[in-house]
Amino acid sequence: MKVVSPSTMRELDRKAIEDMNVPGIVLMENAGREVALAVKRLWDEDPLKKKRKVVLFCGKGNNGGDGFVAARHLANMGFEPIIFLVAEPEAIKGDAAINYHIILNMDISVIIIESGEDLDKAREHCGDAAAIVDALFGTGLRGEVQGTGRQAIELINSLDVPVVAVDIPSGISGETGKVLGAAVRARETVTMALPKMGMVLYPGAAYAGKIIVADIGMPSSILKSVKAEAELLEKDQVAGLFKPYPPDAHKGTFGRVFILAGSAGMTGAAALCSLAAARSGAGLVTLGTPESLNDIMEAKITEVMTLALPETPQRSFSIKALGKALEFSSQCDAAAIGPGLSRQDETRDFIRQFVAACPVPMVIDADGLNALAEKPEILAGLKVPAIITPHPGEMARLLSTDAGAVQEDRVGAVREATKRFKCTALLKGARTMIAAPEGSLWINPTGNPGMATGGSGDVLTGIIAAFLARGMEPWEAAAAGAYIHGLAGDLAAAAKGEISLIASDLLDFLPEAFSKFEARSSNTQPIDG
Numbered sequence: 001m002k003v004v005s006p007s008t009m010r011e012l013d014r015k016a017i018e019d020m021n022v023p024g025i026v027l028m029e030n031a032g033r034e035v036a037l038a039v040k041r042l043w044d045e046d047p048l049k050k051k052r053k054v055v056l057f058c059g060k061g062n063n064g065g066d067g068f069v070a071a072r073h074l075a076n077m078g079f080e081p082i083i084f085l086v087a088e089p090e091a092i093k094g095d096a097a098i099n100y101h102i103i104l105n106m107d108i109s110v111i112i113i114e115s116g117e118d119l120d121k122a123r124e125h126c127g128d129a130a131a132i133v134d135a136l137f138g139t140g141l142r143g144e145v146q147g148t149g150r151q152a153i154e155l156i157n158s159l160d161v162p163v164v165a166v167d168i169p170s171g172i173s174g175e176t177g178k179v180l181g182a183a184v185r186a187r188e189t190v191t192m193a194l195p196k197m198g199m200v201l202y203p204g205a206a207y208a209g210k211i212i213v214a215d216i217g218m219p220s221s222i223l224k225s226v227k228a229e230a231e232l233l234e235k236d237q238v239a240g241l242f243k244p245y246p247p248d249a250h251k252g253t254f255g256r257v258f259i260l261a262g263s264a265g266m267t268g269a270a271a272l273c274s275l276a277a278a279r280s281g282a283g284l285v286t287l288g289t290p291e292s293l294n295d296i297m298e299a300k301i302t303e304v305m306t307l308a309l310p311e312t313p314q315r316s317f318s319i320k321a322l323g324k325a326l327e328f329s330s331q332c333d334a335a336a337i338g339p340g341l342s343r344q345d346e347t348r349d350f351i352r353q354f355v356a357a358c359p360v361p362m363v364i365d366a367d368g369l370n371a372l373a374e375k376p377e378i379l380a381g382l383k384v385p386a387i388i389t390p391h392p393g394e395m396a397r398l399l400s401t402d403a404g405a406v407q408e409d410r411v412g413a414v415r416e417a418t419k420r421f422k423c424t425a426l427l428k429g430a431r432t433m434i435a436a437p438e439g440s441l442w443i444n445p446t447g448n449p450g451m452a453t454g455g456s457g458d459v460l461t462g463i464i465a466a467f468l469a470r471g472m473e474p475w476e477a478a479a480a481g482a483y484i485h486g487l488a489g490d491l492a493a494a495a496k497g498e499i500s501l502i503a504s505d506l507l508d509f510l511p512e513a514f515s516k517f518e519a520r521s522s523n524t525q526p527i528d529g
């Protein structure tokens with residue numbers, strides 16, 4: 001599903017209104033009606049609730065205009081709307097003003113909020129409301145919210161009443177998802193035509209609650225042609241990346257994966273990564289391992305073959321492993337390098353030379369990335385497709401910045417990485433994002449904080465390697481990998497809770513994740529279209 005910034009959305013509105021002559025007031029009518037229907041659905045879900053009062057906080061812009069329309073429809077549905085207008089009536093303009101005057105003609109109560117004292121009085125009205133509609137600020141918000149607007153947001157958040165936000169929770173930047181001073185915590189957000197970046201990225205995503213994408217009559221040709229800022233991965237899109245297994249499939253059909261992972265003290269990373277590849281449909285998986293760890297690895301993992309390679313005195317890969325590793329990789333369809341390799345100097349040289357000469361598509365993670373941080377030109381010079389999968393700390397080392405700066409602008413960081421290193425970049429963390437060199441950006445909605453546990457990134461690397469080996473394009477392998485990895489994490493968290501979740505649980509829940517996929521029956525999406 002396409003995700004847009006406020007400026008792109010404004011351009012879409014302009015095209016609909018000016019180029020295609022869809023009256024703006026028609027769009028506003030549809031928007032407000034969808035909000036009223038969302039409130040009605042919430043009310044219907046709670047049969048014990050007899051209250052019919054709905055409090056609508058409206059600003060002076062078009063977001064407030066949507067609120068006036070919603071109030072009218074709510075009144076027609078038998079609710080008792082009250083509008084708190086957090087603006088001077090004279091400041092309301094255009095379509096919003098037309099709808100404001102209809103509200104006055106309908107004798108719907110309007111209370112004008114000019115000060116903190118007015119808000120104190122408003123509080124008394126809110127306690128027995130069935131729902132609150134937040135129509136203070138939409139995509140027109142610029143800069144920090146101050147004054148009565150901010151106090152109104154704080155009032156809404158202090159009440160124990162479900163909130164339906166109009167278009168985007170007031171106070172959230174539609175562009176970045178940041179809280180601009182204060183923001184409304186909504187149960188649901190009815191967003192117009194397309195979701196906005198700010199409700200897909202954190203922290204905005206947490207404020208938006210459930211997202212309902214409302215059809216407001218925007219011509220479909222405009223929606224189809226829009227160059228969106230990003231795509232939110234959806235189950236059907238990911239499912240489409242898996243071609244069905246031919247009935248006469250054999251283990252060569254789905255590709256051979258070569259994994260270079262592990263060192264003394266980090267054999268678990270190697271086991272998790274290679275088993276994840278095996279669980280993700282790779283035909284044959286071979287783990288290259290420092291030779292003295294070979295017996296341990298053979299005992300740890302049954303379905304994966306091992307290739308013992310020369311090692312350093314610290315039992316990590318030695319530069320002497322290079323020839324054999326490269327030769328073996330040439331018989332494979334994809335490689336993965338990085339989990340648990342250590343930061344030994346000699347191992348770092350091995351990694352650099354292996355990556356530079358590897359003849360097959362590869363995914364590079366963890367210590368693989370650390371080895372390349374000072375030599376990023378190796379990545380940019382590769383002749384084979386590569387995917388890098390840094391967490392924010394690794395991304396910071398690659399971009400010579402700090403993790404805080406990466407998290408501050410995750411979209412900017414992942415775009416910069418793909419541009420600078422000329423490969424597909426996947427930035428891990430809540431809302432993992434994948435950027436491809438030609439400019440596209442995908443955002444993954446699956447996953448949960450329980451996955452922030454040692455080794456879960458190693459599982460992701462193995463999954464992606466298996467998908468590369470079966471012939472997916474790098475962006476496809478990265479996107480499908482992130483989605484299914486997060487889905488396995490969500491299933492594991494549902495069964496075991498987030499606190500106890502460990503990385504091997506992800507392996508255990510991969511089969512269920514894949515089976516949900518093949519059946520295409522469950523809905524893991526946080527977004528209803």
Ligand SMILES: NC(=O)C1=CN([C@@H]2O[C@H](COP(=O)(O)OP(=O)(O)OC[C@H]3O[C@@H](n4cnc5c(N)ncnc54)[C@H](OP(=O)(O)O)[C@@H]3O)[C@@H](O)[C@H]2O)[C@@H](O)CC1
Nearest residue numbers: 013027028061062063137138139140141142143144145167
């Ligand atoms: N266009 C269309 O056709 C359609 C649009 N639709 C709806 O319109 C919404 C966009 O409407 P919008 O552009 O009027 O702005 P909106 O979000 O209501 O709020 C901005 C208002 O707040 C003010 N303000 C800004 N920053 C501020 C701050 N920091 N602190 C305090 N005040 C601040 C700013 O005032 P100003 O500073 O400009 O005087 C302005 O008046 C969109 O989200 C969707 O819901 C739908 O109906 C479909 C059709």
Ligand SMILES: Nc1ncnc2c1ncn2[C@@H]1O[C@H](COP(=O)(O)OP(=O)(O)O)[C@@H](O)[C@H]1O
Nearest residue numbers: 391428429430447448449451454455456457458
């Ligand atoms: N809050 C979260 N929501 C979704 N996914 C998460 C969250 N926290 C962590 N993850 C995922 O868990 C994995 C952690 O990987 P990583 O940071 O490399 O850890 P490790 O190196 O221990 O394996 C990543 O895929 C990341 O996206």
Ligand SMILES: [K+]
Nearest residue numbers: 137166168170
């Ligand atoms: K709003």
